[in-house]
Amino acid sequence: MTENLDRMTSDPLDATPNPTKAARCCRKLIRAYLENPEYVEWEDVQQALYDALDAFGLAPDYIEMERRT
Template sequence: MSDLRPLTNEEHAAVLEYALAHGADWKDELNTDWMNARTTGILQALRNSHGPSWLADYSLADWPRSLFSAETTLAHTPSPRLAALACRKLILAYVDNPEQVRWEDVQDALAVAIEAFGLPVNFIEMARAVAPD
C-alpha cells in the first residue's frame, strides 16, 4: 500500500460519497460494484489505480487525518490571498463584536478558507459524517 500514490481530494470525496450512500457495508458493496463493472468515473479509475486490496485497508478517517499530517503535501496549491482574506474576515468579526461573534461571519470566513485550500464545498459536512462522536 505504501507504494501507491495518495488519493486526491476528489478521490477521497468520491469514496466518502459512496460510503455515505451505501451504509455500513459500503466496502463490500463497492468491491462488488467494482468486480461487476458497475462504477464509472473517479471510482472506476480508483479501482484501476489502487485495486480491491487497497480498499480493505482504507479508512474513511484517512482523508481528514491526511489533511493535518505534516508529511502530506496538498494536491492543490493554496491561495495565500484567499487564506489571508479568511483570516481577516474572522479577525474583523471578532473586533466588531468580541462579546458575540456572528455565526454568519464565521461561516463566511470558513467558506473562503475552504476555497483557498481547494477543498470541496461540502467538506465540513463530509468531515462531520466521519468524525468520531
C-alpha cells in the same frame, strides 16, 4: 514542486493553501472579532470558513462530507 507534494498528502488540510484566499479568510475572521469580541456573528464565522475551504481547494460541503466518514 513542493505544492505538488502537498497535494498528494492524505490530509488536504496539510496542503499549502492559496495565500490570497487564506488572507481573505483571516481578514474576515479578524474583522468579525473586532466588531464585537463578546458576540461574534455565526454568519461571519461561516463566511470565513467557506473562504478557508476555498483557499485549500476544498468543496463547500467538505466539513459535512468528512463528518459522515
